[in-house]
Amino acid sequence: xxxxxxxxxxxxxxxxxxxxxxxxxxxxxxxxxxxxxxxxxxxxxxxxxxxxxxxxxxxxxxxxxxxxxxxxxxxxxxxxxxxxxxxxxxxxxxxxxxxxxxxxxxxxxxxxxxxxxxxxxxxxxxxxxxxxxxxxxxxxxxxxxxxxxxxxxxxxxxxxxxxxxxxxxxxxxxxxxxxxxxxxxxxxxxxxxxxxxxxxxxxxxxxxxxxxxxxxxxxxxxxxxxxxxxxxxxxxxxxxxxxxxxxxxxxxxxxxxxxxxxxxxxxxxxxxxxxxxxxxxxxxxxxxxxxxxxxxxxxxxxxxxxxxxxxxxxxxxxxxxxxxxxxxxxxxxxxxxxxxxxxxxxxxxxxxxxxxxxxxxxxxxxxxxxxxxxxxxxxx
Numbered sequence: 001x002x003x004x005x006x007x008x009x010x011x012x013x014x015x016x017x018x019x020x021x022x023x024x025x026x027x028x029x030x031x032x033x034x035x036x037x038x039x040x041x042x043x044x045x046x047x048x049x050x051x052x053x054x055x056x057x058x059x060x061x062x063x064x065x066x067x068x069x070x071x072x073x074x075x076x077x078x079x080x081x082x083x084x085x086x087x088x089x090x091x092x093x094x095x096x097x098x099x100x101x102x103x104x105x106x107x108x109x110x111x112x113x114x115x116x117x118x119x120x121x122x123x124x125x126x127x128x129x130x131x132x133x134x135x136x137x138x139x140x141x142x143x144x145x146x147x148x149x150x151x152x153x154x155x156x157x158x159x160x161x162x163x164x165x166x167x168x169x170x171x172x173x174x175x176x177x178x179x180x181x182x183x184x185x186x187x188x189x190x191x192x193x194x195x196x197x198x199x200x201x202x203x204x205x206x207x208x209x210x211x212x213x214x215x216x217x218x219x220x221x222x223x224x225x226x227x228x229x230x231x232x233x234x235x236x237x238x239x240x241x242x243x244x245x246x247x248x249x250x251x252x253x254x255x256x257x258x259x260x261x262x263x264x265x266x267x268x269x270x271x272x273x274x275x276x277x278x279x280x281x282x283x284x285x286x287x288x289x290x291x292x293x294x295x296x297x298x299x300x301x302x303x304x305x306x307x308x309x310x311x312x313x314x315x316x317x318x319x320x321x322x323x324x325x326x327x328x329x330x331x332x333x334x335x336x337x338x339x340x341x342x343x344x345x346x347x348x349x350x351x352x353x354x355x356x357x358x359x360x361x362x363x364x365x366x367x368x369x370x371x372x373x374x375x376x377x378x379x380x
Contacts, residue, residue: 017062020095024055027102030109031055038112041104051101058098061091127336135341142332149328150349152242156317156324157310157357160249165303167250168257169296174198175262176287198258205255211316213252218244218320245322249314253306260306264299265291304361308354315350325349 031052035041041048065082072080081087121128121136128134139146174194183191205213221244225235268291276286315326329346333339 016091016095017065020098021059021062023102024058024098027055027098027105028052028059030102030105033109036109036113036116038116039108040112041108051104054101055098058094061094127338131341134336134338135345138332138336138338138342139345142328142335145328145332146325146345146349148323149325150353152323153311153314153325153353156242156245156249156314156322157307160246160314161253161307161310163246163250164253164257164306167254168261171198171201171254171258172261172265173287173292175202175258176265182282202255202258205252206259209316210248210252210313211319214245214248214317214320217248217251221247241317241321241323244320245314245317245324248317249310252313253310256309257303257306260299260302261295264297264302265295267298268294301365304365307361308357311353311357312350 031048068080068082077083082091117132118136118140121133122140124133124137127137175198177191177195179188179191218239218241221239222235225239226232230238272290272294273286276290281289314322314324318324318327318330321327325346329342333342336342
């Protein structure tokens with residue numbers, strides 16, 4: 001990593017004038033914005049003026065370089081002073097200085113401005129009217145609600161995906177059963193029933209929305225327990241909305257993960273099975289010892305994607321009262337009667353969760369599979 005950074009600073013870069021000039025214009029625009037109360041440049045006006053005119057000087061130098069290239073465009077590579085090694089090195093170093101100056105203005109105007117905004121918003125006695133201040137105010141006052149929702153979302157997605165993976169291993173085993181010539185009538189019957197059940201399960205689950213599945217599962221479970229004579233409080237202690245949501249995610253993901261596993265298994269060359277059978281292995285042994293491990297390995301990238309999907313899809317479970325991130329968002333929106341600000345916060349939270357999960361799963365996938373195939377489809 002350090003070697004790459006050192007190489008970056010030592011190497012020449014194309015369009016150094018154009019790229020740095022665009023960034024310098026951003027710095028000039030920020031320099032013309034009013035200072036915030038926490039601005040550290042406000043204590044040194046002379047330094048700010050020097051930084052401002054250094055950016056202006058860079059823009060002038062870039063304009064001179066552009067004019068020189070237009071004039072000498074036929075023999076620019078041999079006659080222009082800007083292609084000399086010493087001048088190119090100086091330009092490269094100067095460009096880094098310009099980027100550092102712009103970063104100073106970004107921290108002073110935007111960073112310190114954000115600090116002031118957070119300070120004033122969190123100390124406000126009532127909900128501010130502007131968008132950012134109101135967002136910070138509601139987030140600070142409802143941080144515990146959001147924390148509970150985020151934790152619940154992570155728990156539902158993580159445990160639901162893990163449970164679904166083991167259920168999918170069982171279901172895909174039933175799904176891929178084929179009648180062998182050595183099977184007796186009873187085994188043939190079991191294989192036919194098992195394969196048919198797996199196909200029906202996949203069709204029903206993948207053909208209906210998770211929201212409907214969650215409502216059916218929750219109210220069906222509540223009705224069954226109610227029929228045993230249990231009170232509402234007793235049922236709530238056993239069959240909570242969280243448990244119903246976890247069951248819903250697990251059963252829903254099982255169908256998709258089963259199809260992903262089936263695709264991974266079918267991607268294994270049929271010659272592997274034939275070779276295993278020729279060595280005296282039964283169909284069961286060939287499947288469990290040769291085909292199945294390779295199929296699971298092929299499907300790891302697509303299987304890991306199911307966790308990311310479950311993080312997002314768990315939001316529909318708020319309809320049955322699961323206190324996930326979506327339920328927390330609607331709760332806070334109902335408290336303050338503001339929707340846009342708080343839904344932006346929810347979107348950012350979901351984005352952070354999915355990006356973090358994707359990064360972790362990519363590292364895990366590379367460790368487990370190496371150069372795993374990337375052509376398998378997503379689970380849904």
